Amino acid sequence: WIQCTVLAISSLQAISAKRIDTAVLTDILAIDETTPNPNEHLAIRLLKYFMFGGILQAISEQTHIPREKLVIGGPSLFQDKHSLAGSGLHAAHVIRVCAIDETLAMRHPNLTIALQNYIGHTQNVPPVFNRWGGIGGAIDLFQSSNLTELAKINFTRGYAGRNEQIVKVIVEIFRKIIEKYANGFKHSLFNLQEATIYCTDPARLFHKGREGYDMVKNKMFERHYFALAKPTSRAEIYNSTVCNDSIKKMKCPRFY
Numbered sequence: 595w596i597q598c599t600v601l602a603i604s605s606l607q608a609i610s611a612k613r614i615d616t617a618v619l620t621d622i623l624a625i626d627e628t629t630p631n632p633n634e635h636l637a638i639r640l641l642k643y644f645m646f647g648g649i650l651q652a653i654s655e656q657t658h659i660p661r662e663k664l665v666i667g668g669p670s671l672f673q674d675k676h677s678l679a680g681s682g683l684h685a686a687h688v689i690r691v692c693a694i695d696e697t698l699a700m701r702h703p704n705l706t707i708a709l710q711n712y713i714g715h716t717q718n719v720p721p722v723f724n725r726w727g728g729i730g731g732a733i734d735l736f737q738s739s740n741l742t743e744l745a746k747i748n749f750t751r752g753y754a755g756r757n758e759q760i761v762k763v764i765v766e767i768f769r770k771i772i773e774k775y776a777n778g779f780k781h782s783l784f785n786l787q788e789a790t791i792y793c794t795d796p797a798r799l800f801h802k803g804r805e806g807y808d809m810v811k812n813k814m815f816e817r818h819y820f821a822l823a824k825p826t827s828r829a830e831i832y833n834s835t836v837c838n839d840s841i842k843k844m845k846c847p848r849f850y
């Protein structure tokens with residue numbers, strides 16, 4: 595992964611060269627497991643991406659920070675656990691973005707810590723499902739480079755019109771990524787149908803986004819991801835320009 599340097603601001607902890615450890619927490623809606631079937635891991639990355647979109651919309655409304663500025667795409671700075679040598683498994687992110695807007699960190703530290711814990715969540719999968727040059731890396735780039743499209747969805751309205759159109763476009767991009775790698779993906783556990791299972795029901799993905807939105811509004815998100823955080827947790831400050839530069843160096847494609 596590419597390092598992002600940071601600014602040291604007031605009493606908030608500045609991010610160092612290595613990833614910041616976040617709390618190991620159970621999924622709030624119990625829709626993913628710590629060590630899932632690897633196809634489920636790939637599929638969950640799409641479902642949780644839409645939930646993430648709803649979370650960001652609600653945080654934006656609550657803090658008046660534009661949704662598209664709340665997080666920066668790129669190499670993740672947060673991780674709840676690390677790959678264990680000899681285990682044969684990688685700790686693979688479900689949501690992979692670089693870092694969180696410094697304004698949120700300074701004005702809303704508790705909400706920032708909750709968001710750090712959410713995006714730091716990983717699942718244990720075989721390395722081939724997580725490697726940068728393979729299907730895992732392609733989904734990483736998909737998530738980072740489509741944040742602007744995700745921010746165009748209004749999860750407080752119905753699944754129709756523009757909302758439906760954007761959801762279907764994002765789903766189709768994801769499906770094409772999986773199909774592209776499926777052609778040369780030789781692993782006994784890989785199953786195309788299981789990995790793309792949520793692609794068959796875009797409306798469900800939209801409604802998961804609404805669930806994410808509601809979690810922030812009813813404070814469930816903050817209660818779960820902040821209240822159960824490590825006592826030493828801090829709202830982290832990063833240099834957004836460096837994270838943006840990292841994205842440029844990675845040449846993140848949009849896949850369409």
